[in-house]
Amino acid sequence: MLKTLVAAAALGAAPLSAVSALAADAPPGAPGGDPWRGLKMGIASYSFRQLPLDACVKGIQRVQLHWVSIKDAHLKMNTSTEERKAVAQKFRDAGITPISCGVVYMKKNDEATVRNAFEYARDIGVKTIVAGPEPDALQLVEKLVKEFDIKIAIHNHGPTDKFYPKPVDVMNAVKDLDPRIGLCIDVGHTARIGADPVNDIHQFKDRLYDLHFKDVTGLTKQSKEIEVGRGVLDIPGMLKALLEINYQGHVGLEHENNPKDPLPGVAESIGYAKGVMRMLPVSVG
Amino acid sequence: MLKTLVAAAALGAAPLSAVSALAADAPPGAPGGDPWRGLKMGIASYSFRQLPLDACVKGIQRVQLHWVSIKDAHLKMNTSTEERKAVAQKFRDAGITPISCGVVYMKKNDEATVRNAFEYARDIGVKTIVAGPEPDALQLVEKLVKEFDIKIAIHNHGPTDKFYPKPVDVMNAVKDLDPRIGLCIDVGHTARIGADPVNDIHQFKDRLYDLHFKDVTGLTKQSKEIEVGRGVLDIPGMLKALLEINYQGHVGLEHENNPKDPLPGVAESIGYAKGVMRMLPVSVG
Numbered sequence: 001m002l003k004t005l006v007a008a009a010a011l012g013a014a015p016l017s018a019v020s021a022l023a024a025d026a027p028p029g030a031p032g033g034d035p036w037r038g039l040k041m042g043i044a045s046y047s048f049r050q051l052p053l054d055a056c057v058k059g060i061q062r063v064q065l066h067w068v069s070i071k072d073a074h075l076k077m078n079t080s081t082e083e084r085k086a087v088a089q090k091f092r093d094a095g096i097t098p099i100s101c102g103v104v105y106m107k108k109n110d111e112a113t114v115r116n117a118f119e120y121a122r123d124i125g126v127k128t129i130v131a132g133p134e135p136d137a138l139q140l141v142e143k144l145v146k147e148f149d150i151k152i153a154i155h156n157h158g159p160t161d162k163f164y165p166k167p168v169d170v171m172n173a174v175k176d177l178d179p180r181i182g183l184c185i186d187v188g189h190t191a192r193i194g195a196d197p198v199n200d201i202h203q204f205k206d207r208l209y210d211l212h213f214k215d216v217t218g219l220t221k222q223s224k225e226i227e228v229g230r231g232v233l234d235i236p237g238m239l240k241a242l243l244e245i246n247y248q249g250h251v252g253l254e255h256e257n258n259p260k261d262p263l264p265g266v267a268e269s270i271g272y273a274k275g276v277m278r279m280l281p282v283s284v285g
Numbered sequence: 286m287l288k289t290l291v292a293a294a295a296l297g298a299a300p301l302s303a304v305s306a307l308a309a310d311a312p313p314g315a316p317g318g319d320p321w322r323g324l325k326m327g328i329a330s331y332s333f334r335q336l337p338l339d340a341c342v343k344g345i346q347r348v349q350l351h352w353v354s355i356k357d358a359h360l361k362m363n364t365s366t367e368e369r370k371a372v373a374q375k376f377r378d379a380g381i382t383p384i385s386c387g388v389v390y391m392k393k394n395d396e397a398t399v400r401n402a403f404e405y406a407r408d409i410g411v412k413t414i415v416a417g418p419e420p421d422a423l424q425l426v427e428k429l430v431k432e433f434d435i436k437i438a439i440h441n442h443g444p445t446d447k448f449y450p451k452p453v454d455v456m457n458a459v460k461d462l463d464p465r466i467g468l469c470i471d472v473g474h475t476a477r478i479g480a481d482p483v484n485d486i487h488q489f490k491d492r493l494y495d496l497h498f499k500d501v502t503g504l505t506k507q508s509k510e511i512e513v514g515r516g517v518l519d520i521p522g523m524l525k526a527l528l529e530i531n532y533q534g535h536v537g538l539e540h541e542n543n544p545k546d547p548l549p550g551v552a553e554s555i556g557y558a559k560g561v562m563r564m565l566p567v568s569v570g
Contacts, residue, residue, distance in 0.1 A: 035514070062549050064515070229320070229559050230349070236564060264347050264552040271553035274514050275560025279521060 035274045036251075037285060039242055040099060042067025044212055044252035047266055049073040050259040053087065057094045059263045063270045069100040069130060069210065069252045077104070077120060084123035099250045100210050102130030102184075103155045108137045118148045128249065130155050130184045130210045135163055135173055142177050151180045153209035153249070158189030159221035165193050167200040171207065182207030186254070188214040191233055192223050198237040205245040212254040213238070213273070225256035227265045229272035236276050243285025320559045321536075322570060324527055325384060327352025329497055329537035332551055334358040335544040338372065342379045344548045348555045354385040354495065354537045355409060362389070362405060369408035384535045385495050387415030387469075388440045393422045403433045413534065415440050415469045415495045420448055420458055427462050436465045438494035438534070443474030444506035450478050452485040456492065467492030471539070473499040476518055477508050483522040490530040497539040498523070500554070510541035513554035521561050528570025 042065050048056035053074045060068055068091055075087045088098050101124060104117045114137060121129045128151040133141050141152055154170040164170045167185050174181045183204050187197035189212075201208065215231030216223045228235060242251060253273075255265050327350050333341035338359045345353055353376055360372040373383050386409060389402045399422060406414045413436040418426050426437055439455045449455045452470050459466045468489050472482035474497075486493065500516030501508045513520060527536060538558075540550050 063553060227556070229556060229563065235560070263549050267549040267553035268348060268556035271512070271514060271556025271558075272560040272563075273556075275520070275557040275562075276564055277560075278514065278557075279561055279564035 035277055037243060037277060039247065039251050040067045041065055041251045042069065042099060044069045044071065044254040045074050046071040047253060047255040047262050053090065057091060057096065059266060060096050061094055062263065063267050065270065066096055067099045067250055068096050069102060069250055070098050070124060077116060081123045084120060088124040098124050098126050100126050100128040100130050104129055104131050106131055106133035106137045106141065108134050111140055114140055114144060118144045118150055121150050122148060127151055128153050128209050138173065138177060142181060145178050145180045151182065151209045153182055153184035155184040156186055156189055158192045166190060166195045167204055171204055182209045184210035184212060186212040187233060187238060188216040188225050191216055191219055192221060194219060198234055198241050201238065201241040202245060208247065208249060210250045210252065213251050214254050228269035235273065239273065239276055240280055240284050320562055322528060322562060324532065324536050325352045326350055326536045327354065327384060329354045329356065329539035330359050331356040332538060332540040332547050338375065342376060342381065344551060345381050346379055347548065348552050351381055352384045352535055353381050354387060354415060354535055355383050362401060366408045369405060373409040383409050383411050385411050385413040385415050389414055389416045391416055391418035391422045391426065393419050396425055399425055399429060403429045403435055406435050407433060412436055413438050413494050423458065423462060427466060430463050430465045436467065436494045438467055438469035440469040441471055441474055443477045451475060451480045452489055456489055467494045469495035469497060471497040472518060472523060473501040473510050476501055476504055477506060479504060483519055483526050486523065486526040487530060493532065493534060495535045495537065498536050499539050512550045514557035520558065524558065524561055525565055525569050
């Protein structure tokens with residue numbers, strides 16, 4: 001019954017009274033329900049990298065999101081446990097839960113640096129590090145994954161990434177390692193090198209631990225990140241895929257453009273994604 | 286064939302290559318096409334009423350809209366023809382076309398004031414005044430509509446409006462007057478008094494000359510305007526209705542909240558509406 005109502009509402013056929021129900025148990029996607037239908041939509045704090053922590057916190061609050069992936073711009077790697085706990089608490093006090101950190105780049109044979117990244121994640125209370133480990137560091141990373149029980153989501157960086165341009169390159173590198181080492185699909189970089197984010201979300205769902213959500217101006221190396229909805233990516237297809245795989249990781253908007261004044265672009269992007277979510281059939285996911 | 290592709294894309298079923306076509310003749314709603322599918326989506330400059338003209342212009346540019354309804358906050362009524370032309374030109378130079386002005390309130394038997402409003406509209410080059418004329422002024426308004434050939438879109442202001450709370454109240458007052466006297470449905474005020482904006486868009490389409498687009502927190506007098514998508518209104522239904530009636534007037538986002546810093550809310554609202562538009566079936570409109 002509820003599903004029928006909402007499906008009708010999505011087509012604008014239901015009377016106002018039917019679609020404006022504010023019940024706490026409103027169906028997903030309908031007014032009053034969770035607009036993200038269980039997806040952990042949040043912000044990669046890289047989006048606010050040229051602004052101080054306070055502005056980042058306020059910006060995420062302004063768009064009513066409750067998850068953040070912390071970039072070192074807002075908490076340097078060489079911080080104490082106390083400093084890390086304080087920054088994480090500042091987000092939590094604002095209703096925002098740190099869910100991952102990164103991108104953290106990791107070199108070979110530098111256990112002190114790599115171990116510090118795991119301690120950093122432990123200190124801020126996240127279970128996933130979005131990372132760019134050089135292939136030679138993967139054995140060390142695996143050892144620390146086992147020691148800390150913290151996942152590694154290796155970020156594919158597109159045409160300029162000599163190790164992991166596409167999601168499949170990450171998967172080829174990690175498939176025989178501890179399953180807690182997986183993937184952060186950056187949908188923009190993925191498309192810029194000619195791979196299909198919708199396909200890869202499905203294909204690599206079992207090792208998908210974080211996701212950088214964005215749009216891009218085109219499908220080439222020269223293409224740039226742009227407000228979600230202005231570019232060429234299949235935003236509905238990606239969100240639908242995330243619902244279909246019952247994705248439990250972070251969907252982190254990473255808005256790269258306008259770093260000195262990112263909030264309008266962040267807000268437009270989140271609004272667009274929310275509008276698309278509103279229209280995805282309830283049967284999805 | 287194109288319709289089939291886009292319908293599939295809206296469900297995320299099409300491969301990336303099919304939905305990322307950047308051709309100039311891309312189907313409506315698809316990347317590269319007009320996201321508004323012919324609707325004249327713009328901004329009621331009241332949204333930026335506490336900011337100067339420059340900030341208003343930049344804000345509208347930032348969300349890639351090209352239509353504005355000018356409120357007196359950005360161009361006082363008691364200005365010269367030259368001042369009016371200069372402000373209109375400032376918008377045009379930024380790629381934004383003034384399409385209406387208002388809300389302009391009009392009293393009885395004050396021909397100088399009402400005539401000034403028509404001259405103001407003529408000077409800025411718009412063919413529609415969004416207005417709140419007292420009923421006793423309607424004969425005078427009709428006389429000037431005939432003289433200037435400029436439309437009057439009477440704005441319904443909900444529970445606190447003693448003359449025109451609902452769109453139907455406007456229609457009852459103007460139905461025997463020159464047909465160029467019609468309606469600006471304020472969808473928020475309409476819903477706050479228990480009328481249905483989707484119904485009224487259809488019912489009064491022949492006299493619908495402007496529209497204030499927004500969302501509201503609820504359906505009562507106490508309900509407040511809020512970012513589009515956060516409230517209870519049937520946003521998909523309203524946009525679908527506007528496409529169905531082939532509406533040629535202004536769809537002016539009027540964001541009332543956060544008047545000192547409206548741009549993030551404007552951007553989120555426009556993003557949401559654009560996301561919904563992306564998902565409306567191509568067969569609509």
